[in-house]
Amino acid sequence: MSDNLSNAKKHTDLSTFIAEKIREDILTGTLVADDRLPSESELSEAHGVSRATVREALKRLAAQSLIRTKRGATGGAFVNRLTFHDAYPQMASTASLLITLNEVDIATACEARFALERGCVRLAAQNRQDIHLDIMRREIARQKDPDLSDEDFCASDVAFHRALVDAAGNPVLSWQLAAAVEGIEPLMNMITYRQRDRDAVVSLHEAMLEALGSRVGSRLETLMDYLRDQTLRTALS
Template sequence: MSGELKADDRLPTEEELASRYQVSRPTIREALKRLAAQNLIRSRRGPAGGTFVNRPTLEEASQSLTSSATLLASMDQFSLSEIADARHEMEAICCRLAAQQPDPVQLAEMAKELAIQQQESLSDEEFCASDVRFHRALVDMSRNAMLQFLMYGVIEAMQPVANMVVYRFRDRQDVIEAHKALYQAIEQQDSLAAGVALDRLMVYLKARFEAAQQWKAEQGQSSAGQN
């Protein structure tokens, strides 16, 4: 955290670390195991071997964030409305940046997912997965590593959770039309239209979230009455 150790620096030996921190070597080994489990260090054998500081990739760090976000969501730490509000605000920034200079590769990814979503035989699970990939391509087009990192947790963890709650209360065609409008606005480098398209999509989804929560509450009351 202090920056004293950089990526690829070699750590002192176990004996040196034990002496420096006045603890036993088994304690040092346990600490190193925990660091290795978090992919923060790596070991290499041989004359030039030792324990070295890792440089976690953005993907690896994002996966860790996603795991934590999924766990917290499963424990009801976040409400669907909070997830939707956070996604709305951050993805709006991504839309604006993406529309400034659209990436042909990511545009092609969005177009591919749009084609997939229009397949009538697509299952609910497959539609939700395509929805995640569509928005991930949009976020990647922002070319902002910090936004990509933060949005990874929202897109890869929170969006699937929300999708599986709300899928029975939404019309796929409404989502597809919103995705088309988003795609076209970004392709035409119209950041204002992209923002409007995202606003409409999120207002629609938030209404669906409310319907899902209302249905869940009514089901709970019905079950309680029967008991």
Template sequence: MKIDPDSAKDLSAQIASAIRDAIVSGDLPVDKRLPSESELAEQFNVSRPTVREALKRLAAQSLIRTQRGATGGAFVNRLKFEDAYGQQITTSTLLLSMNAVSFRTACEARYALERACAPLAATRRSPDHLATMRAEAHRQAQPGLTDEAFCASDVAFHRALVDAAGNPVLSYQLAGAVEAMQPLMNMITFSARDRAKIIDLHNRIADAIDAHEAQSADTLLAELADYTQSLAESVFAERAAKKT
């Protein structure tokens, strides 16, 4: 771990990189305690505040956790899927909002990924996942539901579908895409007829997954994707027309 004081990067960034590399390479195993802040400061030949800034950078990525007290210190953190979800959602949300990714692009990505899960879900779905899917579809049919609540339930339905695939890597990858899209979805107003159509598709998707019919689920998802796209387009077109 060598530090170049003349580098363009901050010292704290360099130190963070050095430690991060050690973690990613497996050099520092999970739950290994790092040297104390004072020792690190001595090793890297910097002051303690600088070391602390480096450690906070790593903590922000959930790479380490810190504990106070006599036996405390900074420990290499076992990255949980749960931790990764949060970061992925933050990152995806900002990517979508800051880079003006079109609804079309985001929607396309989301449904493409979901269709990738469908065959696996059709094979492995548990009663649990099916129950969630059906419960959400039922909730969506309740009268007086706000658009926001409808969207939230929609997200829950699709998360259950993805989780049914039984592949944590896929669940993790998709969580970001699905949840990050919620703000965009919330911009849409769903009429009663729109909702009925979507709920019908949800129910038929649940049926297909239930019956292990992968091909049928895929077709239905494609139909749902198309319908969502057209819905969004008409909403945006109408909004654009009102402006003039």
């Protein structure tokens, strides 16, 4: 098999190289969403490598959600659409991994989360829809249930803040915050909430709901600061 790749980078394996090349085509728009790549046999001929090598390259791309594969007559590898929604879990999982592997303490994680969220609240106050208020009202009601487990309380908290961020109406913000908030959920899950702590959080949530309803961004910022302090106190107690 001819080595028409001999001019390539010397010290990377072929599957990386080929994956990189296809990735380029996707990034530059040569290949667009739902395009079908050539079959594995065609790719192996085109690049002068074996089918096994091509497959390894395709697996790399699949692991990054850049392509999907389908078997059968009309099957093959197709360029993924990669919506923000699809990228949520990937992002959150990476964030979670980074935080646990690097032993980030809960104070640092909280600080980051509230700092980012604080940046969104003015936009949220400006762009919020009624549906966001409805979601937040519903979650507050759940949070008032004293029989809720700490884990469920935390999950409801995430949903509440997710709605707050979504209210900003900016998909990029929602995506980034989803990572920040959901990525540190494992850490938050280790917090033990006493009833007094929960009451404090819930009343802050209610105040935030009202501020968002009347579109007072500056009030929301102040409340976020209170909430950050409250959460830190609870976490470190």
